[in-house]
Amino acid sequence: MRITDTLSQRKEALTPMGDEVLIYVCGVTPYAEGHIGHAMSYIVFDVLRRFLEFQGFKVRHVQNFTDIDDRLIDRAAQRGTTVTELAGRYIDDYFRDMDDLNVMRATIYPRATEEVPQIIEIVQGLIDKGYAYQSGSDVFYRVRMKENYGALKHQSLDELIAGARVEVDELKEFPGDFALWKGAKPGEPAWESPWGAGRPGWHIECSAMSLRYLGPQIDIHGGGEDLIFPHHTNEIAQTEAYTGKQPFVRIWMHNAHLRLAGAKMSKSLGNILSIRDALERWGADGLRLFVLGSHYRSPLTASDEALDAAKRGAERLKAAARIPGAGSGREVETTVCRARFVEALEDDLNTPQALAALFDLAKEINRGRDDGATIERAQSTLLEMAEILGLRLEESSTAGIAAEPFVELLVEIRRGLRSAKQFQLADRVREGLAALGITLEDAPNGTTWKRG
RNA sequence: GGCGACGUGGCCAAGUGGUUAAGGCGGGGGUCUGCAAAACCCCUAUCGUCGGUUCGAUUCCGACCGUCGCCUCCA
Helix, strand or coil, rough: CEEECCCCEEEEEECCCCCCEEEEEEECCCCCCEEEEHHHHHHHHHHHHHHHHHHHCEEEEEEEEEECCCHHHHHHHHHCCHHHHHHHHHHHHHHHHHHHHHCCCCEEECCHHHHHHHHHHHHHHHHCCCCEECCCCEEEECCCHHHHHHHHHCCHHHHHHHHCCCCCCCCCCCCEEEEEEEEECCCCCECCCCCCCCCCCCHHHHHHHHHHHHCCCEEEEEHHHHHHHHHHHHHHHCCCCCCCCCCCCCEEEEECCCCCCCCCCCCCCCCCCCCHHHHHHHHHHHHHHHHCCCCCCEEECCHHHHHHHHHHHHHHHHHHCCCCCCCCCEECCCCHHHHHHHHHHCCCHHHHHHHHHHHHHHHHHHHHHHCEEEEEHHHHHHHHHHHCCCCCCCCCCCCCCCCHHHHHHHHHHHHHHCCCHHHHHHHHHHHHHHHHHEEEECCCCCEEECCC
């Protein structure tokens, strides 16, 4: 398949170096509940993973938790708890959200706090090579030492620091230098190091983890586009300086951001849409369909209307895949749709095109069901394709609803009313149940019902 | 200020230098149904504006208008 590489700004053919495709995806800093922007990012890389495995690749997928950083320290202090406890709680939340979203688990989820010895080793190595320097109890990376610094962002060092927000720090030799190691302030979590008690800087943990679990050079490194600078830019600088091997990453893959209608999601504005709330309202398939309905490199704006539409689309696919047919005629043809689906994903993970093929297959199945064709094989194909997109298309479960026997009873009574041509009463039953959130559908071979 | 992205039907969103510009949602008309629902059939766009290149541009180039992102908190 071909993937757009942020560094070359072109679609590059994915040709893994070894038996496995080595993928590193930047994970979360677990200091707050996950929002649908995170969902978008991890859904995209989940589809990449699923598609690669479908294509027969073995994938080694590493995704980190940055479980030590300023925000965690601040928030833990606010709440009178520990960083460990806080991070642990949000990591649990993260897994729960991802499981519900049907995001496959990565091969390994290393945590920054468990990689400190490796981090110290790399920082020391960078000091030894002259790429880093100790200043006070901090260690900084000498950005000016690294040639092509800023290439990923397609800006020169001068352009990058022309922005006004460079942190003024007396300890730095140069304003653009960034911290590899931060000396601990009183009361902060800290590890012993050659430079005194402290903790890792923001970017170094990803270098350490990808190095340890994937090696000095990897096939794909992914994340949100906000990470291009400084995070990924600094990762390249550190890792290549430390290993002496280039390129650190063969394909940089970045997803555009998701916004809420109106404004960017911002904690200060309070307009966060959590994964939890979104799941409740639109379901995993609805959310996935919404995200995958636009290309991962295009910014996407979430709105109630767009999410509602996606949810209805998911229901359409589900019905096509699950409603049985009674026909025994010709087989519904699937090869064209299937080929279109695979070709779309091979071309830079074009999920909107892949979905179009999926919906066309759904139409073929529905048409076949109406025409008395054999649809079972086509339905299996639809489910198989849907699974590559992580769509479950599960039948709406009527089990577990406390009122189930009562609904069944009403449906049965209504059946009698209809055969006795008591349509006004039958309609009252249907309308009454509708008002309670139960939808009845009369088909030639009986009545089915579902929630919603 | 610097860098970058985008502007396609009512909404969301693919795509292509030239046959009919995907798909979803919505809307209109039909078929089926006791009526609905679901499903199926039909209809619902000349691609921001102005120039240029070209035999031919929505697709390439330039300008302009508009929207947005990043510039060390950020998936």
